[in-house]
Amino acid sequence: MRSARTLACVILLVVCVLSLAANWIAPAGYAKQFREAPGAPPSTQHWLGTDEIGRDRFARVLYGTRISLLLAPAAALVSTLLAAALGGLAGYVGGIWLRLATGFTDLFLSLPWLFLLITIRALLPLNASPFVSVLITFLILGLLGWAASARVLATGAHTLRSSDFVLQARASGVRGFRLFAVHVLPNLKPILYAQFWISIPVFILSEANLGILGLGVAEPLPSWGGLLRELEGMISFRDEPWRLVPLILLIVVMTSFQTLLSNETEEVAA
Amino acid sequence: MSRRMFSRLLLCLSLLTGITAAQDGTVLRFCLRAEPKTFDPLKVDDDSSLTIRYLTGGVLVRANRQTQALEPELAESWKISKDARQITFKLRHGVRFSDDSPFSAEDVAYTVTRLMDPELHSSTGDAFRSGNGTVTTKILAPDQIAVAFSAPVVGLDRLFDQVAILSAHSAKKEATVLGPFMVAEYKPGANILLKRNPNYWKRDAQGRPLPYLDSIRLDIQPNRDVEVLRFRRGELDLINSIDTEYYDRLAASQPAVVHDAGASLDSEFLWFNQVANAPIPAYKRSWFRSASFRRAVSGAINRDDLSRVVFNGHAQPAFGPVSPANKFWFNSRLHSELYKPEAALQRLQGDGFRLQDGTLRDKDGNAVEFSIVTNAGNKYRERMAVLIQEDLSKIGIKMNVVTLDFPSLIERIAQKFNYEAAILGFQNVDLDPNGQMNIWLSSAENHAWNPQQQTPATAWEGEIDRLMREQASATDAKKRKAAFDRVQEIVVEQAPFIYLINKDALSAISPSVAGASPVILHPQTYWNAERLTIHSTTQASR
Numbered sequence: 001m002r003s004a005r006t007l008a009c010v011i012l013l014v015v016c017v018l019s020l021a022a023n024w025i026a027p028a029g030y031a032k033q034f035r036e037a038p039g040a041p042p043s044t045q046h047w048l049g050t051d052e053i054g055r056d057r058f059a060r061v062l063y064g065t066r067i068s069l070l071l072a073p074a075a076a077l078v079s080t081l082l083a084a085a086l087g088g089l090a091g092y093v094g095g096i097w098l099r100l101a102t103g104f105t106d107l108f109l110s111l112p113w114l115f116l117l118i119t120i121r122a123l124l125p126l127n128a129s130p131f132v133s134v135l136i137t138f139l140i141l142g143l144l145g146w147a148a149s150a151r152v153l154a155t156g157a158h159t160l161r162s163s164d165f166v167l168q169a170r171a172s173g174v175r176g177f178r179l180f181a182v183h184v185l186p187n188l189k190p191i192l193y194a195q196f197w198i199s200i201p202v203f204i205l206s207e208a209n210l211g212i213l214g215l216g217v218a219e220p221l222p223s224w225g226g227l228l229r230e231l232e233g234m235i236s237f238r239d240e241p242w243r244l245v246p247l248i249l250l251i252v253v254m255t256s257f258q259t260l261l262s263n264e265t266e267e268v269a270a
Numbered sequence: 271m272s273r274r275m276f277s278r279l280l281l282c283l284s285l286l287t288g289i290t291a292a293q294d295g296t297v298l299r300f301c302l303r304a305e306p307k308t309f310d311p312l313k314v315d316d317d318s319s320l321t322i323r324y325l326t327g328g329v330l331v332r333a334n335r336q337t338q339a340l341e342p343e344l345a346e347s348w349k350i351s352k353d354a355r356q357i358t359f360k361l362r363h364g365v366r367f368s369d370d371s372p373f374s375a376e377d378v379a380y381t382v383t384r385l386m387d388p389e390l391h392s393s394t395g396d397a398f399r400s401g402n403g404t405v406t407t408k409i410l411a412p413d414q415i416a417v418a419f420s421a422p423v424v425g426l427d428r429l430f431d432q433v434a435i436l437s438a439h440s441a442k443k444e445a446t447v448l449g450p451f452m453v454a455e456y457k458p459g460a461n462i463l464l465k466r467n468p469n470y471w472k473r474d475a476q477g478r479p480l481p482y483l484d485s486i487r488l489d490i491q492p493n494r495d496v497e498v499l500r501f502r503r504g505e506l507d508l509i510n511s512i513d514t515e516y517y518d519r520l521a522a523s524q525p526a527v528v529h530d531a532g533a534s535l536d537s538e539f540l541w542f543n544q545v546a547n548a549p550i551p552a553y554k555r556s557w558f559r560s561a562s563f564r565r566a567v568s569g570a571i572n573r574d575d576l577s578r579v580v581f582n583g584h585a586q587p588a589f590g591p592v593s594p595a596n597k598f599w600f601n602s603r604l605h606s607e608l609y610k611p612e613a614a615l616q617r618l619q620g621d622g623f624r625l626q627d628g629t630l631r632d633k634d635g636n637a638v639e640f641s642i643v644t645n646a647g648n649k650y651r652e653r654m655a656v657l658i659q660e661d662l663s664k665i666g667i668k669m670n671v672v673t674l675d676f677p678s679l680i681e682r683i684a685q686k687f688n689y690e691a692a693i694l695g696f697q698n699v700d701l702d703p704n705g706q707m708n709i710w711l712s713s714a715e716n717h718a719w720n721p722q723q724q725t726p727a728t729a730w731e732g733e734i735d736r737l738m739r740e741q742a743s744a745t746d747a748k749k750r751k752a753a754f755d756r757v758q759e760i761v762v763e764q765a766p767f768i769y770l771i772n773k774d775a776l777s778a779i780s781p782s783v784a785g786a787s788p789v790i791l792h793p794q795t796y797w798n799a800e801r802l803t804i805h806s807t808t809q810a811s812r
Contacts, residue, residue, distance in 0.1 A: 033660055038579045053579050053653050122678035126641040126689060127670060215646050219656045219671045229649070239522075 008256035015253060019066035026059035031220040041242070048242050051230060055220075061246055064222035068204050069253075071138040076199035078142030080149055080192055087150030088188055091157030092180050101154055108147040114209065116144060121215055133218035137210065141203045149195040156191045160184050194261070201257045208250065224250050296484050296804040298783065300508045300796070301491040301500075306462070309444045309453060311434035312385050312392050318490075324793055325464055325486060327434025328448020328471075330359055330378065331427055335789045335797035338597050338701060340427055344373065344435060344448060344471075354422035354745040357430075361413040366469040367437050368445070368452045375415035379407040380438035382417050394432045397705075398423055424742055424750065425702040450481040450800040462488040472800060481800035482785075501527075501778055507804065508786070508795045509778040514584045514650070517776045527778050529788040529795075533586040533595045534775040535698035538654065539767045540642065540691055544720040546727070548687040553636050558690070562621040564765040568607050569614035570665050571658050576771050580653045584776055588769035590762045592754075595772065595790045596701050599751065601758040607769075615665045630666030639668040640690040643682065646673035651693050654770060658693075683718065692718075693770075699792050703741060703754045710738045710757060719766045730764050781805075 018025065028034075028046070034054040042049045048057040090101030120140055128136060160166060161184070169183045204224065210216040211225015212232075219226075227246035237244060306318035311327045314320050330345035342348075345359040365373040385395040386405040398405065403420025410416055423429070440446035445453060450472070451464035464486040472480040489506070491497050498516045500506045502524075512520070512528075521528045542558035543550060550558075557563045573587035586594070587606040594600050615625060622633035630638040642658070644651040655671040662669050669691075674682065682689045698705070708714045712723040712731045726732035734757050741753035761767065775790040784803045788794050796802065 031660070033579075033657065035575050035579050035657075038582075052649075053656060118675050118678075122674050126643060126672045127639065128641075129668075129670060133670075133672075213646055213675075215673060215675065218673075219652065220659065232649070 004259050008259035011252060011256045012260075015065060015249070016069055019062050019069055022059065022062035022066055026056060026062050028056035028059050030055065030060045030063040030222050032056070041240070048245055049240075057227075057242070057245070060222035060227060061249065064224050064227050064246070065249065065253075067134055067217065067221065068207060068224045071134065072200045072203040072207070073196075075138040075142035075145065075203045076196050078139065079145040079199050079203075080196045082143070082146035083149035083153050083195060084185075084188070084192055086146065087153035088157045088185065089180065090150075091154035091159075092161055092184050094158055094161060098154060098158060102151070105147045105150050105154070109151070113144060113206075117141070117206070117210060118213070118215055120144075121210075128218070130218040130221040134221055134223070137207060137217055138203065141206050145199060145203060145206070149199065152195060153188060153191055156188055157184055160187050163187075197257065197261050201254050201261075204250070204254070296482065296806075297487055298483050298485075298508070298796075298799070298802060298804060299487045299489065299506050300510065301497045301506060302462070302488045303492055303494075305458065305490055309456075311436070311444070312381070312390060312394060314432075315393050321488065321793060322453065322462065322464075323434050324449075325451045325796070325799055326447045326449040326453060326467075328365075328373075329432075329434055330361075330430045333428060333431045333701070333791075335791040335793070336787065338791070340431070345430075348427055350426055350745075352745065354424060354426060355420070356416055356418045357426050358410070358414065358416040361415070362471065363413060365448065365471045367440065368447045368467045368469055369437070369440055369442070370469060371437060371440060371446070373435070373437075373448060374412045375409040376412075377435050377438045378415045378417075379409055381433060381436045382407050384436065385433060397429050397432070398426075400424075422743060422745060424704055424745065428702060451483075451486055454485070459490060461490060464488065470800070474801070482803040483799070486799065498778075501780070504780070507780045507783050510793055510795045512776045512778050514581045514776065517584060517778070518582055520778055526781055529777050529779060530584055531775040531777070531788045531790045531794060533593050533772040534790045535593045535595055535701070536695060536773045537588055537591070537593060537698070537769055538585075538651065538693065538695040538771050538773065539588070539769045540658070540693045541719045541767045542640075542691045543683075543687060543689055544727070544766070545687040546720070548689075550688075550690055553632060553634060554640060554690060557632065557638065557640075560621055561764050562617050563623075564768060565763075566614040566617040566621075566665070567662065567667070568765050568768040569609070569617065570611045570667075571607075571661050571768070571770065572609040573606060573770060574609065575661075576654050576657055579657060580650055581771065581773065584774040585771040586774070588772050590758045590769055591706070591767065592703075592758055593698070593772040595775075596698075599701060599703055599754060601755040603755070604758060604762055607762075609661075611661070611664050618665065625666045628666055629668070637668065638666065639670070641670040641672050642691040642693060643672045643674055643679055643689050644693040645676045645679050651695070655693055684715070684721070694718075695773075701791075703738070703750075703757070707738060707742065710734050728764075730760050731766075734760055 032055065034050055037050050038054040039052050040046060040050040046056050046058065048061065051057050051060065086101055087105065090098045117140060124136060166179065166183055169179055174183065207216050207223055208225035208228055211223050212229050216225040217223035224246060230243055231247060234243065302318040302321060304316065304318050306322050307316045308314060308319050309322060311323040314323050329343050331340050331348065332343045334341050344362050344365060346362050347360045349358045359378065361375060367373060382405060384390060385392055386398065398419065400419060400421040400423045406418045408416045408418070435448055436443050437446040447467060450467055450470050452467045453462060454465035455463035466481055466484050470480060474480055494513065494516070497506065497509060501509055517528050542564060544559050548555065577583060577585040577587055589604045589606050590601065592600045618630065623630055623638065632638060642655055644655055652673060659669045659671055683692050708716045711717065712726040712735050715721055720727055726735055737753045737757045741750040744750045744753065775788065775794050777788045777795045779786045779788065779795055782805050784805060785798065785801045786795055787798065789797055791797070
């Protein structure tokens with residue numbers, strides 16, 4: 001198990017480093033259109049060929065990976081903090097607040113999130129630059145993705161509320177927010193970490209889903225969703241196997257995350 | 271009998287058997303992309319129903335999809351009155367419906383009366399409504415009928431291409447047809463089987479009854495990937511309209527099956543929001559209302575690249591509102607806008623814009639930046655937008671591409687006018703400019719850049735209104751053409767729509783289908799369905 005985890009860590013590290021070094025490794029850039037060579041096969045100039053409008057696919061994969069790997073954790077952080085604030089506090093306070101928070105969370109979970117995302121995205125101002133649009137996309141994902149984590153954290157905080165050490169702290173005169181911040185929150189950390197790590201692949205896939213629908217990151221910025229759209233309508237994978245690279249990369253990164261997560265959740269369970 | 275004679279006899283026999291097989295038991299198979307909404311030919315409003323109507327309906331006159339000329343069908347001849355209010359048809363003799371009942375002027379009268387019934391809400395009927403009065407029919411003889419309208423109807427005879435004649439007496443109106451095929455079986459969600467109409471009146475040059483095919487099976491298949499896969503596996507005989515990508519992939523493996531009939535009537539274009547109360551900054555509205563700005567943007571777009579890169583050469587740079595494929599109405603004096611970014615920049619500088627550190631600024635110093643919306647999921651439009659984005663960046667314009675789901679897009683461009691520019695396309699099925707009245711009149715809903723105006727906002731829009739009304743009321747084809755030619759010129763000069771490309775009519779037809787000759791008009795591949803055959807060897811192997 002340890003070796004699998006190490007391998008997953010190494011893979012994620014390599015992918016992260018490569019994506020961060022995209023400026024040097026793929027100087028063609030993600031937006032430059034080589035219009036004389038659209039849909040070109042791999043060559044020394046374009047290692048993974050070019051996309052349908054002649055952009056270097058290797059550069060787009062690296063930049064797309066950078067966007068997904070940097071912004072998905074940021075969105076996960078937003079959603080985990082929201083979940084901690086809402087679920088953690090409600091679980092800690094208990095009573096009617098817990099019931100209200102649970103009901104609200106259930107309501108939120110029952111919403112068809114994809115349609116919600118599409119609707120909210122359609123309401124946003126149009127004149128946002130591609131970079132702002134990518135930030136907005138992941139921010140929306142973060143703001144809408146807290147509910148599942150909040151439920152877990154509410155249950156965790158509620159369990160901690162009646163634990164011996166909290167009772168002892170309460171008996172010692174520790175009350176209110178101090179009791180939550182000093183005694184409850186630190187003990188919620190493993191759950192928070194787990195929820196954070198779980199959210200990252202979820203957000204990566206959510207952006208990919210939006211991208212496949214053409215509603216993800218704005219052009220010309222690349223993202224995994226946008227890159228996966230290239231596979232749309234492919235009849236035979238044998239003809240152009242290099243077009244599968246974004247999909248393979250997504251699977252490898254997701255699998256690495258899952259390997260790390262399974263270890264994390266085992267630790268939390270222990 | 272010598273050996274040579276015997277082999278000749280054998281060859282003749284096999285040929286005869288082939289012809290017999292072609293006539294008895296041949297099935298043509300292709301897909302409908304959606305369930306037909308109706309089998310009533312007068313209520314047709316969707317592509318699938320249109321296909322059924324085309325294959326089963328008998329019409330008085332037919333626009334030949336290849337020559338674009340009108341040809342007699344159930345009417346041997348026809349005459350339009352000078353005031354274009356009346357048309358008189360002389361009907362063909364000896365024609366019988368699929369239920370063996372005779373065809374007469376009574377059936378035409380019944381069809382026209384029903385078509386024009388306001389309760390029917392027929393879009394086919396709407397095309398005939400030029401005035402408020404009623405439409406009357408007068409049977410002059412069993413084979414002669416006059417149809418009179420309360421106001422002149424331009425292009426009157428051509429409109430009858432869409433009117434499938436119903437039986438006045440049959441109880442099963444929709445099942446009783448005069449066309450080459452009749453609906454024999456309908457399995458909702460699966461397929462529709464059309465069988466040969468044994469009473470179809472047409473015969474080929476050798477006097478053999480048409481159609482040659484015994485039946486047509488229309489599989490309902492919304493998924494284009496599946497449609498192409500099934501075609502490749504030999505389960506379908508044709509794909510009526512195919513995307514560029516699929517076309518190229520099929521061309522790579524089976525070059526004989528794909529057909530590019532050249533530029534179609536469909537056009538892709540972009541436009542700027544010029545609505546007076548649109549929620550956009552005033553300085554941007556003033557850019558969008560400037561013809562120089564619009565022409566400069568048009569001149570900075572490399573249409574050859576759009577055609578070559580986005581459509582892999584299966585599109586032609588657009589000239590204006592009418593595709594060159596529309597042989598009669600296209601204004602041949604127009605030329606495709608040439609890609610000249612330097613000239614575009616000069617034009618902008620003439621309008622007070624200046625290029626500063628790679629950014630174009632207006633005379634008040636505002637950086638020229640706008641967003642362009644298009645429908646998500648249409649990869650060709652998205653790619654065109656990305657190419658235009660780079661083209662415009664060369665003259666310092668920053669363009670943000672926004673893809674929206676279709677309902678949101680329509681809400682923004684048609685209801686709230688909360689957008690700056692848009693890329694969309696028109697699918698033209700009508701050759702006559704009258705079908706575009708709802709676009710060009712300034713009061714029209716589809717006057718996309720500034721719809722539903724009380725009075726024309728600009729002089730040139732007023733001029734277009736006048737010319738469109740003039741062509742709609744003139745009965746002389748030359749006068750109509752002259753008026754609409756001028757409309758096309760004004761549209762190119764003012765560029766309210768910046769026309770980008772005309773997509774080619776692409777299709778795929780299995781080599782087993784004989785007699786196919788794809789054209790640009792709908793239905794591209796099976797317009798001569800009655801003369802299509804399936805090779806007997808292929809049929810035997812099925």
